[in-house]
Amino acid sequence: MKDVVSRCPIEETMRVLSGRWPTLLLYYLKDGTKRFSDLRRDNPTVSHRILALELRKLEEAGIVRRTAHAGYPLRVDYDLTEPGLKLVPLIDALGDWWEDTEDDRASRASSTPETSLDTAA
Amino acid sequence: MKDVVSRCPIEETMRVLSGRWPTLLLYYLKDGTKRFSDLRRDNPTVSHRILALELRKLEEAGIVRRTAHAGYPLRVDYDLTEPGLKLVPLIDALGDWWEDTEDDRASRASSTPETSLDTAA
DNA sequence: TGTAAATTACGCACTATTCTGTAACCAGGT
DNA sequence: ACCTGGTTACAGAATAGTGCGTAATTTACA
Numbered sequence: 001m002k003d004v005v006s007r008c009p010i011e012e013t014m015r016v017l018s019g020r021w022p023t024l025l026l027y028y029l030k031d032g033t034k035r036f037s038d039l040r041r042d043n044p045t046v047s048h049r050i051l052a053l054e055l056r057k058l059e060e061a062g063i064v065r066r067t068a069h070a071g072y073p074l075r076v077d078y079d080l081t082e083p084g085l086k087l088v089p090l091i092d093a094l095g096d097w098w099e100d101t102e103d104d105r106a107s108r109a110s111s112t113p114e115t116s117l118d119t120a121a
Numbered sequence: 122m123k124d125v126v127s128r129c130p131i132e133e134t135m136r137v138l139s140g141r142w143p144t145l146l147l148y149y150l151k152d153g154t155k156r157f158s159d160l161r162r163d164n165p166t167v168s169h170r171i172l173a174l175e176l177r178k179l180e181e182a183g184i185v186r187r188t189a190h191a192g193y194p195l196r197v198d199y200d201l202t203e204p205g206l207k208l209v210p211l212i213d214a215l216g217d218w219w220e221d222t223e224d225d226r227a228s229r230a231s232s233t234p235e236t237s238l239d240t241a242a
Numbered sequence: 243t244g245t246a247a248a249t250t251a252c253g254c255a256c257t258a259t260t261c262t263g264t265a266a267c268c269a270g271g272t
Numbered sequence: 273a274c275c276t277g278g279t280t281a282c283a284g285a286a287t288a289g290t291g292c293g294t295a296a297t298t299t300a301c302a
Contacts, residue, residue, distance in 0.1 A: 009219035010144050010212055017215075018139040019261095023131050036277055047263050052278055062226025073275040074270065083222035090214050091131055094138075097211055098130035101204035105183025140287095157251055168289045173252060194249045194297065 016061040021046060021054045023091055026080070029064065030088055033079040063087060137182040142167060142175045144212055147201070150185065151209055154200040184208060 017023060028034060028042045040051060055078060058064035063084040069075040080088070138144060149155060149163045161172060176199060179185035184205040190196040201209070 008145075008148070008216065010148065010216035011141065013215045013219045014138065014141070014144050017135065018141075020132065020135070020139075023135050024129075027129070027131065048277085049264085049279080050262060053262095056278095062222070068277085070271085072271070074277060076277060081226070083218070083226045086222060087215075087218055090211070090218055093211050093214070094134045094208075095129065095131035097204075097208055098134045101183070101207060105202070105204045158249095169252075170254095170290085171288060174288095189251090195251055195295070197251060 016057065016063065017091075019054075021050065022058060025054060025058060026063070026084065026088060026091060029078060029080050029084070033077045035078070036076050039078065058084075137178065137184065138212075140175070142171065143179060146175060146179060147184070147205065147209060147212060150199060150201050150205070154198050156199070157197055160199065179205075 024043060025039065028039060034042070036051070036055075039055070040046065040048060046054070055064060055066070059066050062081055064078055065081045065084075067077040067079075069077065145164060146160065149160060155163070157172070157176075160176075161167065161169065167175070176185060176187065180187050183202055186200055186202045186205075188198040188200075190198070
């Protein structure tokens with residue numbers, strides 16, 4: 001997603017949430033503060049570069065807060081900001097929608113093609 | 122977004138909605154039935170190939186219904202299915218969230234660095 | 243009347259752009 | 273020297289856009 005087409009808030013939101021990781025990170029951060037390495041363990045398939053980039057994107061979007069602690073082997077904590085916390089139930093709602101409409105969505109394709117055979121008047 | 126990491130419904134949902142077009146198409150289809158060329162006019166920056174692919178993706182996800190009319194220069198109508206209609210308010214909620222938290226998100230970075238020195242001194 | 247052109251919704255092949263991963267390297271602290 | 277978190281450099285994969293072709297039928301125009 002390079003650029004936005006409209007300044008529509010939905011598009012802006014999707015620009016941040018699009019992709020495989022953002023919602024997953026949100027999900028893991030629901031549980032509370034996590035460190036960089038925790039998040040890597042939480043999902044091992046993300047490369048360390050991408051995790052850093054995604055976290056930064058979320059941080060810049062104001063959804064995630066990064067806290068660097070001085071001392072010892074360097075320690076950085078990540079947790080959700082207020083807006084981030086407010087976003088969580090909305091994302092959960094999408095998951096619920098997916099489950100609730102499962103059957104309904106599965107029966108697509110044929111609907112009521114009553115009009116579909118009229119050869120135009 | 123190649124593959125899913127978990128079978129989490131949120132991830133499944135995001136797989137369908139990720140990208141610039143899906144939510145935009147949902148938005149335009151809210152108004153009712155549209156033809157392929159209507160959707161192209163609605164937003165001229167999408168290429169015909171991508172529009173076709175995106176519509177098919179949404180159709181396969183059971184969000185959009187495609188109705189092909191026989192005859193004449195071929196005519197295809199697109200509209201939202203029941204699940205698609207149910208999805209609309211959820212997406213709107215994301216847009217509202219974006220607007221409502223605008224100020225909050227803008228003031229990220231510094232939060233409550235009680236436990237640490239943000240920039241590491 | 244014959245023939246070319248337009249329309250609509252694509253599919254295909256090719257190119258351009260962007261994303262993601264690997265690996266290596268850097269910084270601060272012990 | 274080693275750890276954690278992060279960045280840069282360079283692939284390689286994926287995604288998006290362009291242009292051409294096609295189906296059936298109507299229309300443009302000589």
